[in-house]
Amino acid sequence: MDLTLTLDKKLQGFQLIAQEKLQAILCSIPGKKELILEPALIKPLEHVCTASWLKLKGIQRIYKHDAKQCIPRVDDQVHIYMIRSTLSTFQALLSQLQATATPTDVASDVLKMYGRNDAETSIQVTAYHIICVPSCYAYFQTLLEQSGLWGLVQLHHYNWDFIYLDQGVLSMELPNVFECLYLQQNTSPLPALAQSLRILQILCGRPELVVTFGNHSTQLLKMLQTLGDWPSPAKSEIGAIIIVDRDKDYASSLLTPAIYSGLLLEVFQQRAGEIIIDNTTNKIRSQKLQVLDLKTESTGSTAAPAKASSIRMNSACDEIYGDNRYKHFSQASSLVRAQAKALGLEVQKLSDMKLDEMHDYVARKLPKITEMKAKVLRHLNASEIVIEMLAGNFRKVQSLEEDILNNVSRKRLLSEIDELLITDGQRFNTLRLLCLLHLCAGILPEELQTFARNYCNLFGHQELVVFQQLAQAGLLPPLLPDKDKGQRAPTKLLSNLPLPKFKQTEFQANANRLKLLVSCADGDIDGADGHAESKQASQQACPSFVFNGTYIPLVAQFCSILLKSNSADELANKLSMVEGVQLHLNKSPPLTPKAYATQFKSHSCKSQTDLLPLRLRNLFVFVVGGSTYAEVGACDFVSKLMGAQITVASDTLFAGSDLIANAFPK
Template sequence: MDVTLEKKLQGFQLVAQEKAILCSIPGKKELILEPELIKPLEHVCTASWLKLKGIQRIYKLDTKQRLHRDDDQVHIYMIRSLLGTLQTLLRQLQPLTLATPTESPDLALRMVHIICVPSCYAYFHALLEQAGLWGLVQLHHYNWDFIYLDQGVLSLELPNLYECLYLQGNTSALPSVAQSLRLLQMICGKPMLTLTFGSHAGQLVQLMQSLGTVPEPTNPADFGAWLIIDRDKDYASSLLTPAIYAGLLLEVFQLRAGEIVIDNANNKIRSQKLQLLQGKSDLKPNTGKLNSIRLNSACDEIYGDNRYKHFAQASSLVRAQVKSLSLELQKLNDMQLEEMHDYVARKLPKLTELKAKVLRHINASEIVIQMLGNFRRLQTLEEDILNNVSRKRLLTEIDELLTTDGQRYNTLRLLCLLHLCAGVAPEELQSLARNYCNMFGHRELCVFQQLAQAGLLPVLLPERKTSAKLLSNLPLPKFQQTEFQANANRLKLLTSCADADQPAPSTSAAAAAATGHAAKQSCPSFVFNGTYIPLAAQLCSILLNANSAEQLANKLAMIDGLQLHEAGGQPSTPKSFATQLKTPDILPLRLRNLFVFVVGGANYAEIAACDLVARLTGTQITVASDALLAGSDLIAAAFNN
């Protein structure tokens, strides 16, 4: 990857440090952090940097305990911009209203500060006044913008954006995202062409324009085009189970700002499973401190070598690494004393560090294999759902998995995928919802309404026996083509209708994928075992292969909700794009680096597919989002509302 661009993306850390409000608050300070902000903040600054800025002590915010205060310390609370968290904190700060110094009212103003990440909304100030803390507590906002997680991977680390936009219909978080994207334009230059797909993506471009003209950088732009895509335009990439190493790690383990925690007893699969069906685990429970793997190829070469490989190939390579390490350590037996001293001093520490990394990956692979025991059956079922093979049988299998496997989120995930690809009737949903509530409790009934709000399920209608009897005597109409099916066919996302300029896997490759072995990566669909191409990767491929505006317009003409924005021009639909161009020779792209932003959470399958497109076309593609999420995380978000 280009060193200049890489350094610029890593430079977001320095920008975030310069913006840190902590520097402008005087005095000896204590920092009380919401636990969810600790890991992202570590990417921005270190503990030693905080000490240089006057932070004496750092605590975790515990909403269940009474807050402690020292009169000679400035107390700074850093929380996410969530209404519930702020209300809880204000209740804990209520004693301040009784302990206000009479001789110096201004002193209290400087003693307690609340920093909201990434925004401080207007109604936060109203809540502060209602709590009687106006003038005693000062509110601030802090947006750390993009966090560099790995080569070609950026994240805003705003894990609640999907809930706000798609489950609550709340767009108040979009301005802070637009500010971060505008900062990226200031650092890397404004692209000649921006492609947006979805209402939120279009709003982001409008917000960036309303923030004012971006100053022209002294150096040429680093990206030839931007792609901004709404999550709901490609739910399939999140709902399908990935086949690559990084994707499956995220399916099983919790991710915290680019770092997964290897927990045998409390991973994602085990925690969502009905306790009655969990059974006895062969894995030893964790004792002491939990191990973690940082998903950064520069920090962990084992992860870097295997992150986008098929899981079967990656786990085999990790085991081969163990054998080579053991052979390397056996060389000590044949060494002379002088050679041994030199080996121990220079090479052994590196080997010891590498051994620890390999053991962590071995442990993680074993847990993934055990937790996804029915992985092949699951992928076969997902392939049938994608191709709409026997809807009745698919509904029966999902219902059977609910009973035998008992997974709270992943069962609903399959049902959402079926509705997306083939459609689920309200009567069919009623039956499945009844069985689901019998399994997990009727308090979960509201989850179906939340998923319907996000467009993942139909609206759950109340049961009416009379109408059901009448309907049973009427011929049911055939299901109409879903929006997913229409766009998948037009954009050739299913490998059964693969595009000519995006070669499909060879017969041998498809057979290798089917048997769980690594296939030669010649098509982005390898991330899903050769069944589906992520939308982001396909749009990148179309954009990079377009030789003229007319060719691009013809490829994208039938896609509703897609807009093209020329630098300095008005947005246009693909049909009118060629006629409204101010720069006729904008295509083919002279600068072939692309920036992709997914509104509502990206996943490693998309990132790996874009990485393959970049390698096949000799370009660079940087993927960014507000958070990195697995499919179960999207479903779990509906339970938090």
Template sequence: MSLNQKLRGFQLISQEKLQTLLHSIPNKKDLIIEPTIIHRLEHIVAASWIKSKGVAKIFKFDPETAIPRQQNTQVYLINANLSTFRRVLEQIWELESKDPNSVENIETGIKNYHIIFVPNCFSYFHTVLEEEGLYGTVQLHRFNWDFILWDEDLLSMEVPQVFQDIFIKNDSSLIPSIAQSLRVMNMVCGQPDLVISYGRNSEKVVDIIDQLGPPPSAKNPRNSSSFSTLIVVDRNKDYPSCLLTPSIYSGLLLEVFNHKCGEIDANSNKISGQKLAIFNLEDKKAQKPSSSNSSISLSSTKDEIFGENKFKHFAQASNLVRAQAKAIGLEVQNLNKMKLTEMQDYVVKKLPKITEMKLKITKHLNVCEKIIEELAGSFQKLSNLEEEILNNSNKKKTLTEIEEILSTEGQKFNTLRLLCLVHLSMGLSSEELSNFIRNYCNYFGLKYVYIFENLAKAGLLPHIEEDKITKKIGKIAIPMFQNQTEFQATANRFKLFPGSSETSEKSAFDESVFCPSNVFNKLYIPLVAQIASILIKSASIDELAQKLGNLDQINFHWTTDDKSIDFYDSMNLKTIQAAVKKGELADKFPLKNRTIHIHIIGGVSYAEIAACDLVSKLVGKGTKIVVSSDCIISGSDLIASNFD
């Protein structure tokens, strides 16, 4: 079985999980689904499939109105969110107070209400259920669909609250769910020989996988695994790969349009949506009537136009879409020159496909025009500003330009996004941050002052009080590193800034064109793409240690040659290097199997996906990089997740 077939099998696994869960609930059921789950669930099962599993009716969950229960058992399918859970319990209380048989049902052990949480049922939910006095009335369940295959070599757990919970609220409740999904991946694809974790949360995930023990498939020889290496990385280890403005087609689609569950809403406008109302007056006047069918699939199998252009530079992609539109137009014109028999054959066999293709091309032409309309005037200016930020050239001038963008465009998320990039690359003082907070709140209101604390918790901005202390200590402690931030140190170690011979990917092609930094207009190479490139190209453990050995919080879980040992030894790279020299461990490099799985905790951007795809093509045949995460995000999505 090929790797692609195995990855497509996740849908069958999810169906089997849901089927088992529904069958475990007796009697006929009415399923009440939270609206945000419906779109994700449609990619796993159809409504007809659900009804064939003992479900009589399907409803949308309405927080304001309870759905009356008649004879059927009510099953709620909701996100693992405490406020939503409490609202469901309030509705159940309301229904139970009107049921004359409620006391009798409790005495007989009949539970007419079941709640299924996605992706996990946390222990405190049981405590809340008992506090509300519904412990004998309601039964709780969990359902995790693990991964949804959105596109070739791209999987998503579709749990968008991971970044907010883990990196802002410091809530680790979802980490076991991530670990369980990666363990299921090991069951499906085999257990990799090498696991690399980079970040505190990534190390927790790998530790939980170890504690759960090897999956049943681990009884087979490990050389049968589809992946040689699993790399788990925290989102906060490479914020710039989300904050920088991408130059590729798929990345810009997410910059301008809202997206959910693998689809773009071409009628939406993410940039206008984050502007102050006064800046949207002209946009509302010029707004065109929206089309009812305006969604674009972010799947290469469902939309071949997207598949051909998703990782291309936007200028190249838009020109190709226009060329395809002209070609379709010429083919339709040729229809008038055909004979009657030829025309009949054409109408039956080719015309439906041509019509479908024409509709897709029209949609892509429209979104290209909208992207140009929104970004053409500011893209180059923004790219130059981001280059200055990464090069740490003139902070005072940079902050002035960001203030100007705030006053002339009034974008709620993108101005914060630039400020966060300044902090990561240049560092921000308390005075500089305070000035920006004052100006930002003057535009958007004091109600958003809490955002800066959330951004500080995520490591995107400094804590003002802490900055005052570290500023005083910094002058005494390490003056030689005053001008270098943690991000710059990491970027220099990994050689993430293009230009040097060691950074650019070596190939027979033109390096100015075929370089992973092209996803950001040649400004920056995404961290995960560079780690994958280093792993694949390293000829020995010594070469790998030379490039990655001095990094903090990067741990290697190195399997031994003894196949009876079913656990990973967590070690830093220098310890492994010493053990290899002593003959205690075998050198796994160069990698025989160059198929790598990368999982990013906290969301992945299309720029990172495109960079990994390019690395797999540049380093030679037999290389494959599969990327997975909890969701797919843009820079504005990352900032928006800090807003309650």
């Protein structure tokens, strides 16, 4: 227990490190400073520092950056822009600064180039600063020079590393990593991820074992090793680190979760561990075809729209969320309703109290009850909206996903997805089911063409590029153009021959080897059925309960295997069949599980003798490309079952619709 508290406090120390980094940048800039923040950075920055802290560091005013309207600058002021390290945002800001730079500023830039460096010129030249989160790429300097602002604008980079969202949950709040790595094959975000993992090992020590699965994970670890030695605690707080690529377990991000925190993200937008509850707009309504959403809008137009509220997804700030975050949604919503009734009965006691008792009650208990009532109402409102948005198709989608995982009648599944596209008209979630079908059973290019034609007829032919983007990430097959119809004729002829048509996909092979598939799923989102509740109880004996008992997330299974393995042979027996898994021990070259077991038998490396079973049962899991709350919930289940502590970290936390939305043009 002491180790758990120590590790948790050290992970919260990322905030202090992030503050020191930001302070070093702000204090290096002289003059009266004004901070202009990109709106997407406001919520994450609140986890790093407060507005009062920024004012102590010399920031006089804080503005929200508007790409359409520039904030005027006084001569003696310094404008500091903080933006994300994306090309489009950086170019838009440079265009804005080009339009607002005064002739005096440009003249001072020329004087600086020709050798003048008096005090007045230096103040004018550094009138604009841009802090790029998390990296300042080399081509940013080139763009700065091409725009004529070199010397007038100074660039900085700032990485807040990991943000502590909740116990066992860390996020870097970098939403474009999946898009860069898997859709664009752009590895520029990897150095920032490696730097953050380096800070982790400076804080918590270097683990004896690192397990990687995927090309980006291996490349990330190579970068980490290239950074060289660094001061770290003599005693590590982490037993092992597991780094997994997102594309090695797409299923965990595409399946619909059944737990409370996962379904909250399915419906509501999340920013840095906080969701906004709005009755008028949410993820489901925003992606639904407008014609099909007219009924919902007409029913909602009779009542006045409720004021938007928010829920902090942090168990320390919200005990109701902490009690229900990883429970099945039906169980969690029932508990929230029961708490609401209990609070109502508590308030009714006031009418039966004497005057003295009432004074004491109002002074001591009423403020706490009022605060609790507000939290319960927020959760009650959120669960009702989730039920309203998902209950219509929840059981059908759950059954469809189970059949997809088990590869039951692929053509029937494809026709059901087509039917959902027409009847439900969801822009992202229908594509999500199609990607899951391709992952588990495979889709022919001809079938994809038919679906793409129907999809574009509904949402517009400008969305055709989305299918190419998803094919880049391996979520769909390449979309063949119509001119290749003649080249597909031999394929149709071969299909008539008596050859075996079934071909196991990589997902199915790994899922069978690691025993990820579980064939028992039932339950409803509103939990009204008593039989469903009894099913839930039996499912919650396995990490697959996060997906209604159908699938175990890969990272949770890796953690379970690592914590259960008592010898190198046992680890090799469970992981050697999975191609791409590598073990890294201290500074030795990477080994496959089988090679590791062979070395252990030959006693070629004495340091491996005490490695398994793990002496420290604290694991750190990092998913490259985004993680889900279903994975976090499954890892939390494994940690409680094994008497360990598992921390799940990633560049961002998202739902399956968010992953598909990355493929759409911004």
